Structures are given as structure tokens and as C-alpha cells.
Amino acid sequence: MRFQLALACCCLPFAAWSQEGQVVVPDNQCIVRLPVPLMVDPNAPMEEDASREPVTVRADRSEAIAGETARFRGDVKLTQGNRAITADSAEVRQQEQKVQANGNLVYQDPAITITAEDLNADLTRYNATLNQAQYWLHGQQVHGDAGQLQITGDNDLVLLGSSFTTCPSEVPDWELKAEKIVIDSSEEWGRIYNAQVRLFDTPVFYVPYMTVPVSDKRKTGFLFPSISTSTKNGVDITAPFYWNIAPNYDLTLSPQVMSSRGVWLGAEGRYLQRDSAGLINLEYIGNDRLDSLNGRPDRWAYSWEHSARLDNGWRLHADIADISDDNYFNDFDSAISTSTDNQLSRVGEAAYFQKEWNFAARVQDIKVLGEAESPFQVLPQLSFQYHRPDVSRGLDFAFGTELTRFASQGNNQLEAIRWHMEPTLSLPFQTPAASLLGEVKLMQTFYQQDVPDNTTNPLEQNLDDFVSRTLPQLRLHGQINLERRLSFRGQPLRQTLEPQAQYLYIPHEDQSDIGVYDTALLQDDYSGLFRDRRFSGLDRIADANQLTLGVATRIFDDGNDERLRFALGQIFYLSDSEVSLPDQSNQIQQSSSALAMELDMQAARNWFLAGSLQLDTNSGITNKSELTLDYRPGRDKLVQLSHRYVPELAIDADTGESVDINQFGLRTTWPLTDNTYLVGNYYYDANLNRSVETFAGIQWESCCWAIRLSYDRHLNTNYSDSGFTNISQRNDFDTSWSLTFELKGLGSSGPLGVSDMLDAGLFNYRRPYYLRN
Template sequence: MRYQLAVACCCLPFAAWSQEGQVLVPDTQCTITLPVPMMVDPNATTDEQASSAPVTVRADSSQAIAGVSAKFQGDVKLRQGNRAINADNAEVLQLEQRVLANGDLVYQDPQVTITAEDLTADTDKYNATLSQAKYWLHGQQVHGDAKKLQITDDNNIVLQGGSFTTCPAEVPDWELKADKIIIDSNEEWGEIYSAQVRLFDTPVFYVPYMTVPVSDKRKTGFLFPSFSTSTKNGVDVKAPFYWNIAPNFDMTITPQVMSSRGVWLATEGRYLTEQHAGMVNLEYIGNDRLSSLTGSPDRYAYSWEHSSRLDNGWRLHADYATISDDNYFNDFDSAISASTDNQLSRVGEASYFQENWNLGIKVQDIKVLGDDQDPFQVMPQLSYQYRMPAFYQGLDFNFDTELTNFTHQDNSQLSAIRWHMEPTLTLPYQTPAGSLTTEMKLMQTFYQQDVPSNNSEPLYDDLDQFVSRTLPQFRVHGQANFERQLTFSGSPYRQTLEPQAQYLFIPHQDQSDIGVYDTAQLQDDYNGLFRDRRFSGLDRIADANQLTLGVATRFFDDNNQEKMRFALGQIFYLSDSEVSLPNESNQIQQSSSALAMELDMQAAEHWFLAGSLQLDTNAGTTNKSEVTLDYRPGNNKLVQFSHRYVPELAIDEETGEFIDINQFGFRTTWPIAKDTYFVGNYYYDGNLNRTVESYAGVQWESCCWAVRLTYDRHLNTNYSDSGFTTISQRDDYDTSWSLTFELKGLGSSGPLGVSDMLDEGLFNYRRPYYLKN
């Protein structure tokens, strides 16, 4: 069981400045009201022009010595360029180029509004000093007070004995008091010395030096630390450091000390240019004292993502990740991946695009966690595609080819070179009422296979070194579009009816002399019924003599918003399909495929229903089903019920038999009081009669701070004992409590919110239908 206390904070983006003198915060509708309306025009003059502008004064009465000084009493209004001063009394010392003011004093410029007891301003150097001041920054939810406030000639603000808060109330829920605060107006960042953070006027901790944002600009410095304790990791202290290397380069370095494990270091670097973008992550812990590895306890993870879009038509992409052991993601909160991910992809691609053709080169390696058998590596693959639309009598011509070299890290496994060519002639005919597409392909594939002499796999005995496979394909696909107007429950609707049919023919050819390098069976959902392939990849091209029939209907309201979609389809086999994968009984010796159905609808004003079903009409069994029901009456109000069933998806670790996935789910978020929300998830395995995950969280949020308490209990994933497709009967759970506290305006990686709580846990929230209320 883990108990965690985390302290976090965030900066707010620029808020909108209104004419009524209020700062509006869009997300929370909080307001900060100024003591007076805006008195200056921010666009009137620049600061340089304002310093040389004349001082104009209005007052009830005045006394003046020409060219020397002038005193003003009663409702005094002084203005110089884009700054203004209101006071009961003021004195302008022309020889000294100073202004003195006191009594109900208000100072304003485009950056700040200040009230104070008195003011001394230098009209030449354009600076000012105010005592017993209160300030409000324009455009940000920042205000505070100071014993002494200075406005420097470069428009920075220096507070002596001052405070800083983003709470709108006169008595803030939290504030930061410091001996000295320097707010840089250009960098929009604050330096704070000898700071004391107070909650409800109670000091909670002391920081000798810190920097905070007053806008969304980035700056080098430590982010707010987090502290936690757990029975698994012991005392846990994390102190992220943000390095703003350049406007388009930055890095976050996060040392994390865990008393039970050691020191875990995580770094994340980002870069962005006009043509390139990428991210590098590196995580490492030396001598993990809780490591279950039999080898080295040094554990690490590394990833690199990169993309380039060059002006001459080239596109580059790289995605590489590696970890020290299969259970790394289960033990650490890694930014690279999550505990539910069971594979790492390593891909490098370079592509060149022109108007009618493109070519590419790719290398790929996939690491499967907890699996004894890794997939084949693509080292490399060369591809070329050519397109010539309407080249003769409305015919389209396409030519695709690829040359792939398959290798394996295990020297006892196969290796092969595959060359595939696929010229295609297509005759499309499309009108608003429907479409008819006739297509002919010729698929020619050559293999050169190398079977190691030390391999004892009996499946490899039938493989040939050289294989040539030639298969033609003929496909006709047609669709019609009908629509009508109707009335339901007194409301007008437009209904469409979209029947479609496809005939597909591919002759049979024995392919048992070809190894399986990148091929697997595809799912038969509704859209999949109209594919021309039963397998992914090219190592198996299934013979086909089949007719696919499907129909979809949709309902639109009078605003042309789709309210319901229902689709139903099935494949009818005119002859058996004999091609299959090795050791799998996926030949087709039946009259029809599973009946595939899909439904998406807004059932009522706030109710949304989505479901899919694949029904084996020959055996009378269900191949797969999934259904979700949402009730969403407003923002941050949700109740969702779900059920998922997949037969024989995994293997029982004890019996070795296939078992079904029969899972029930419940998810909700709901306001339980003002500014207080509850989020809960619960998932139950009906086949093994056990809970998969329980999650509950309560969050209270105001304009300037938030607190969240969460509870999570879920089944642990462990790849050391078995493969990913094996399910253990033992109840091995991880239970944790987490308390997160956020002060808005003190700079962190991101604010708390109800929406991100919905993404917590093993299962993310998915809306069953995209329509809004």
C-alpha cells in the first residue's frame, strides 16, 4: 500500500482584460476587481515616448512658482504619457523633475494598478517609489501588497516586505510573503527572496529563494517539489528543474530520491524548429534495492521521437525506445510509457513525396514485453508507390512495390528477403446517389528464405528457399444512398439508408512453403467486412470467393446533426477459404462470417449509447461484444456503464486453457458540492470473479488553489512469470492513496482538473458518441 502527498502548482495563461476593470479567468470565471476603472490607454505611447512627454495636472486648487514647483489640492489628476496618478494632494518639482503625491493615491500604467499612502516619482527617469502599497497586475490574476514598492525605469516592480497571490478575495486563501520580490515586466517572471507560503494566514513552509511566472512565459529554475511516502518506495522526494535553453529548446531534469530504492533520475528534452521537432527521454536508477531482476539492479529507460518536414519533399521520422527489463513500467511512473503497454516500437523512416509518386525506406524493430518470441525485424524495407488517376477512359492506375529484408535477433530463427509488386486498375463511378468501383490487381511476390541448419522447429521443414507467388484479385464494390424526411415524437428528422455490396475473388494457392514474418489475422468489424484481405501483411493472401452485404442507416435532426447510426453486415462465402496461418484453424469452411453490428446514438437529451457485436450465426455464439452507456447532463457530469466480452482471448496460467474476457465497468464524475467533484472507476472481471480496478478521487477547486485526494487499487502486471497473453489466477494488487495540492500561480507542469482524473487508472475514459448535448 502506498501513501503519497504531492505538492504542485501551476501558472495561469494570460486572462482577458475587460473595460469594466475586471480580470476574467475563463476556466473558473473568477474575477479580480480593481479599485478604480482603467484610466490609461495602453497603446497611447511607448515607454520611451512617455518619459519625454509633458506632465499634465488637473486639481480643485493649485499654488505655483513658475518654472520651479507647483502644489495641487483636491481630486488631483496627473498624467504623463501612458501613466496616471490620482491623489488628494500632489506637488510637481520641475527643477528636480520629481512628483510627490499622497492621500487616497492611485497609480496606473499599462502594466499595473497601485494604491498607496504616498508616491515619489522621477519624471525624467520614469521611475516611482510608493509606500504601503497594494498592486494589481493587468492581464494576470496576480495581486498583493508591499511596505515599499518601486517601479524602475525599465518598468520592473520591486517589492520590499511584499506579498504575492492569485486569489481574488481581499483576504486570500493563500499568499506568498517575502522580504523582497522582483517582477520583471519583460520576462514576465518574479524573483522572490526569503519567501514564506501561507495558507489561510498560516505559514506552511519557507523558501529562501524561488522564481515564479506571472504569465505563461518559460524560465530556467526549479519547479515546485513533491514529497511522498510509501511502503514500497519509502520516503520519496522529487525536485524538478526546468532549463529554458533557448526559445525552441528546453529540458526538465527530475531527480527523485526513494529511500527504499535509491536515486531515480529522469530527464526530458524537447526541441522545435521550422522543419524539425522531437523529444528525448532518459530515466535511470543505479542499484535499485527493490529490483526483482536476477541480473544487474541498474535499471533505465530511453526514448527518442523525431519528425522532419523538409522543403524538397523529404519527410523523416524516428521513434525509438528501450528499457532495462520487462517490469520497468510496472515499477516506475515513466514518462516514456505506461504499465498497460506491452511493447516498444523502434522505427526509422525516410520518405520522399512527389505529385504522382513517392518512395520510402524504413527500419523497424518491436520489443514485446514478457514474450519469449520477439517479432521479426525489418532491416530495411524499401517501398515505392505510383499513381496515375484517369489515365485512360476513366481508369485509375496504381503501382505499389516493396522490398523487405526480415531478420531476427535469435540466430536460430528464419531470415528472408521479400519482394512484392502490386499493379492495380480501378474504374470508379461516383454520383450523389451512389458509387460503383471495379478493381483488378495482380499480386506478385518473391521470397528468398534462409532456414538455419540448427533450427528444430517442425513448421520450418516445409519451407522452400525460393518461392514465387502470383495471385490475381477481382473486386466490385457498390453503394447506394437513399434518404427521406420523417417525424419522430413531433420533431423532424432526415433518415439515410446506405446499402452496399462487394464481390471479391482471389484464387487459391498453397502458401505453406512461406514463413510468417509480419502477418496476423484481422478483426471482422463492420468496416472490416469490406476489406480485400483477411490477414495483415503479405505472407498469407487468403483465397476468396465471397459476397459481402451491408447496410447502414443514419438519422439527422433539423440542424443536420447526426443523432444515430446503425450498421449491419455479413460475408457470404461461395466457396471455402483454405489459406491459414501455421498451427491455427483459421480456414473458412462455413457459409457465412460473423454478423457484425454497430450502433452509435443519442438515445435521449443527455443519454448516449454505443455498441458493437460480432455474432457467429452458424454456431449461435458471440465472437465479440462491447457496449457503453453514457449519461452526460452537463460539464463535469458523467455516469458511464460499460461491458466488454471477448472469448478465448487469453490463456489461464494454471490450466493452460483459453479463457474469456467478460468485463463490467462503471465510471462517474459528479459535483458533490460547490467547486467539489467526485470521480470514480470500477471494473470487474465476471469470468474470474474479481475486481480489475477500483479508483476514486475527490477534488475541490477554487480560483487560486485546488486539492485532490485519490484512491487506487488495481491488479499488478508482472512479465517475469509469464507472457502478456497469460492471465494469473492469484490476486496481486497494488493499492495507493494520493493527496495532491496545487497553488495556482507558482509554476508547475500543469493544473489539476476533472478531465485528467478521468484518464487516471488502467482504463481511460472514452466517449461512446462524439455528439455534444
């Protein structure tokens, strides 16, 4: 069990000013009201040399000595460029270029509004001192008061005996009371000296020095620490440090002290160039005391993501990651991956694009967690694609080829080189009402396989050193788009009917002498019925003599919004398909495929239904099904019921029996009051008669602060079990309590919200299955 107390902080986004002199924050409709209407344009830039602008004065009464002093009384308004001062009285000393103003004083420029008792300003140096002032920063939620407020020549603010808050209310729930606050206008950060953080006018802690943002600009400094306790890690203390190296470089260091494990250090670096961007993560813990008995006291993880787009047509991409052991993501909250991911993909690619052709060189290595054997490495893959539309009489020509070397990570293991070529001629016909495609291609593949002489694997003993495979393919695909007008309960609607048919022919060729390097069986959902391949990759090209029939219908309202979509399709085999993977009995010796159905509809005003089904019509067995029912009557109001069923998803390592997934889910978020929200989800496995995950959170939120209490209990993934697929005996649950408190505007780690609670836990909202293609 883990209990965590964290102080989070955030910076509110820039807000939009209304004509009435108030700022509205779209997320929660919090409003900061100014004491007077805006006299200047808050979007206007600050003038670099305002002293050159003339001073204009309007007042009810005035008296002046030419070239020396001018005094004004009654509704005085002084303007200089985009700055304005209103007061009951004012005196302008022209030779000294100084201004004094008193009584109901208001100062405004594009950055700030200030009310004060009096003002003394130097117009040549452009600085001013105001006493007993209140201030509001334009475009921000920042406001407060000061015994004395100074505006420097650089347009910075120096506040003495002051307060700082982002609460919009006149009596703020929280504020900083400081001896001195300096707000830097260029860096858009505030430096605070000798401050008290006060909640409901009660001091809660003292800070000798700190910096806070007054915009979304980044700044180097410590972020708020977090403290947690757990039976697994002991006492955890994390103190992140953010380093704003440059406008396009930054680094976040996150040292974490765990009393049961040791010191864990995470580092995340980001960079952004004109033509490239990247992210680097490094994580390390030395001498992990809890895991030292497993022989891996030093544990680590790293990742690097990089993408570049060069002007001469080149594209570069790299995604590299590795970990010290398979259980790393289960034991640590990593920025690289989560405990629900069971593999790491390492990819490097360089591609060159032109109008009609492109070339790519790619290397890939996949690390599957919990598996003793690793997939083949791609070292490298060279591919070339050419497409020339309308080469003759409406014919399109395409040519694709790839040369791939598959390498094993151990010695004396199976390796291969594959060269594939695929010229294609197609004749497309397209109108708004119908489409027809005729396609002919020739698939030529050569294999050079390095089979170990002393292999004991029966699947490798039948492989040939050299294999040549030539397969033609014929594909005809047509679709008709029909529509009609109708009405339902007086509402005008438009319904479409979209039947389609495809004939596919590929002759049979025995491919048992070819190894399986990057090939797997594809899902037979509705879209998959109209593929021209039954397997991914090229190591198996299934023979086909089949007809696919499908129909979809949609209903649109008068605003052209889709209210319903239903699709139904099936493959009819005119002859058996004999090609299969060596470790699966997936030869097709039946008259038809599974019947695939998909449904998305708005059943009523606030009710939404989505589901899919793959039904074996020969045996009446369901191959896969998923269903969700949503009730969404308003913003942050949701009740979702879901069910998923997948037979034979895994094999129990001890019994050798197949394991089915038959799970029910409930997810909800609901406002209990205007400021209080409840979020929860519960998933139950009907086969194993136990819960998979339970999560509940309650959050109270105002314009000033938020507090959240959450409970989470979920089934842990543990690759140290007797086989990862031994699902029935994995009873390691992780239970945690978390309490998070946030003062809005005091920091930059991001606001609490209902949306991030919906994504908390193993199953994210509207993505609970992880099965869709």
C-alpha cells in the same frame, strides 16, 4: 500499499479583460476585480521611450509658474503615452521632470494597476516610488500589497514589505508575505526574498528565496518536491530541477531517492527547431536492491522521438526506446511508457514526397514484453508509391512496390527478403447520391527465404528457399445515399439510409511454403467487412469469392448534429477461403462471416449509448461485444456503465485453455457541492469473480487552491509469473493512497482537475477497451 503527499503548483492561463475592469478565468470563472475601471488598453505594448511623450494634465483647479512648477487639485488625471495617474492632488516640476501625487492615487499602464497613498515619479528616467500600495498585474491573477513599491526604468517592480497571491478574493486563502519581491517584466518571473507562505493568514513554512511565474513563461529552477512512502519502495523523495536552456531547448532532471531501492534518476529533454522537433528520455537506477536477486541490479530505460520536415520534400521520423528488463514499467512511474503497454516499437523512417509519387526507407524492431521470442526486424524496407488519376477515360492508375528484408535477432534463424509489386487500375464514379468503384490489381510477390538447415520448427521445414506468388484481384464496391425528412415529438429530423455492397474475387494459391513475417488476422468490425484483405501484411493473401452487404442509417437534428448512427453488415462467401495462418485454424468453411453491428446514439437529452457486436450467425456465438451507457447531465457530471466481452483473448500457460474477457465497468464523476467533486471507477471480471481495478478520488477546489485524496487498487502486470498469459493466477494487486495539495499560481507543474482524474487508472474514460481499430 503506498501513501503519497505531494505539493503541486500551477500557473493560471492568461485571462480576458472585460470592459468593467475585471478578469475572468474561463476554467473556474474566478474573477479578480479592479478597484477602478481601466483607463488604458491592457493589450497595448509598453512604449520603449515614454519620456518623449508629452504629459497631459486635467484637473478641477490648477496654478502654475511658467517653466517651473504646476499644482493641480480635484480629480487630477495625468497621462503620458499609455500611462495614466489619477489623484486628489498633484505637483509637476517641469525643470526636474518630476511628479508628486497624493490622495486616492491610482497608477495604470498596460501591465499593472496600482493604488497608493502617494507617488513620486521621475519622468525622464521613468521610475516611480509609491507608498502603502496595492497592485494588480493585468492579464494575470497576480496581485498583492507593499509598504513601498518601486517601478524601475526597465519597468520592473520592486516591492518592499509586500505580499503576493493569485487568489482573486479580497481576503486571500493563501499568500506570500515577503521582505522583498522583484518582478522582472522581461522574464515575467518574480524573485521573492525571505518569504512566509501563509494559509488562511497562518504561516505554514518559510522560504529564504524562491521564484514564481507571473505568466506562462519558462524559467530555470527547482520545482516543488514530492514525498511518498510505500511498502514496495520505502520512502520516496523526488526533487525535480527544470533547466530552461534556450527558448527552443529545455531539460528536466528528476532525481528520486527510494530507501528500499536506491537512487533513480530521470531526465527529459525537449528541442524545437524551425523544421524539426524531438523528445529524449533517459532513466537509470544503479544497484536496485529489491531486484538484485533477479540478477539485474542496474535498471534503465531510454527513448528518443524525432520528426523533421525539410523544404525539399523529405520527411524524417525516429521513435526509439528500450528498457533493461520486461518489468521496468511495472516497477517505476516512467515517462516513456506505462504498465498497460506490453511492447516497445523502434522505428526509423526517411520519406520523400512529390505530387504524384513518394519513396520511403524504413527500419523497425518491436520488443514484446514477456515474450521469449522476438518478432522479425525490418532491416530495411524500401517502398515506392505512384498515383496518376484520370490517365485515360476516367481510369486511375496506381503502382506500389516494396522491398523488405526480415532479420532475426539470433544466429541460425529464419530470415527472408520480400519484393512485392502491386499495379492497380480503378474506375471511380462519384455523385452526392451514389458512388461506384471498379478496381483491378495484380499482386506479384517474390520471396528469398534463408531457412536454417537444422531447424526443428515444423512450420519452417515446409518453407521453400525461393517462392513466386502471382494473384489478380477484382473488386467492385457501390454505395447509395438516401435521405428523408421526418419529425419526432414535434422536432424536425433528417434520416439517411446508406446501403453498400462489395464483391471481391481473389483466386486461391497455396502459400504454406511462405513464412509469416509481419502478418496477422484483422478484426471483422463493420468497416473491416469492406476491406480487400483478411490479413495484415503480405505473407498471406486470402482467396476470396465473396459478397459483402451492409447498411447504415443516421439521424440528424435541425442543427445538423448527428443523434444516431446504426450500421449492420455481413460477408457472404460464395466459396470457401482456404488460406490461413500456420498456427491458426482460420480457414473459412461456412456460408457467411460474423454479423457486425455498431450503434452510437443520443437516447435522450442526457443519455448516450454506444456499442458494437460481432455475432456468428451460424453458431449463435458472440465473437466480440462492447457496450457503454453514459449519463451526462452537465459539465463534470458523468455516470458510465460498460461491458466488454472477448472470447479466447489469451491462452493460459499452465492449462492450455483459452481465457475469455468478460468485464463490467462503472465510472463516474459528480460534483458534491459547487467546489467538491467525486471521481470513481470500478471494473469487475465476471469470469475470474474478482475486481480488476478500483479507483476513487475526491477533490475540493476553489479559485485559490485545491486538495485531492484518491485511492487506487489495481491488478499488477508481472512478467515474472509462469507465463504472461497465465491470467488466472496473477493475484498481485497494487494498492495506494495519494494526497495532493495545490496552491494555484505558485509554480508550473499543472493544475488539478476532474479531467485528469477521469484518465487516472488502467482504463481511461471513453477508451476502456483498447480493442477498436
